[in-house]
Amino acid sequence: MLNKLNKTALEFAEVAVVESPVDGAKLLVFGVREGGGIAYVEARERGFWPWWGERRRVVTPLALRDNVRAVELRALDRAGNETRERVSVQGGLGLGLLVLVGAVVFLSSGVFVLWKKRWRG
Numbered sequence: 785m786l787n788k789l790n791k792t793a794l795e796f797a798e799v800a801v802v803e804s805p806v807d808g809a810k811l812l813v814f815g816v817r818e819g820g821g822i823a824y825v826e827a828r829e830r831g832f833w834p835w836w837g838e839r840r841r842v843v844t845p846l847a848l849r850d851n852v853r854a855v856e857l858r859a860l861d862r863a864g865n866e867t868r869e870r871v872s873v874q875g876g877l878g879l880g881l882l883v884l885v886g887a888v889v890f891l892s893s894g895v896f897v898l899w900k901k902r903w904r905g
Contacts, residue, residue, distance in 0.1 A: 794818045794859050794867040801848070801873055810852075811845040812871060816859045823860045830854045832884075848873060 797815040804811050816822055826839040831851040839858070848855065857869045 794822070794861055794865050796857065796859065796867060796869040799857065799869055799871055801871065802845075804847075810848040810873065812848055812855055812873075813845045814857060814869070815844070816867075818859070818861050818865075821862045823862050826858045826860075828856050830856075
């Protein structure tokens, strides 16, 4: 979105998920190209569940939690222009996927036991 006063669009120059050389944690590294001066960058994360978390102001590099599957970045400049970028994080399912599979197996076995008792008596 471009403000009439500033015709220079914001653009994310580089966005990458990298491994920290210190502790192996996942870091989101980003840069923003602009002409009017960046006011701030916000991020919100999505983990196992399908909804997004709250937006918060961030700086690069951004340390990601273990269960994050996606991150949405939003950059705003002083003229009111904004741009957004979504980034998928590989391997962000982990524990959440395990819990989901366990719940499905548990419920399926319960249904099977009830079916067996009722129909095979």
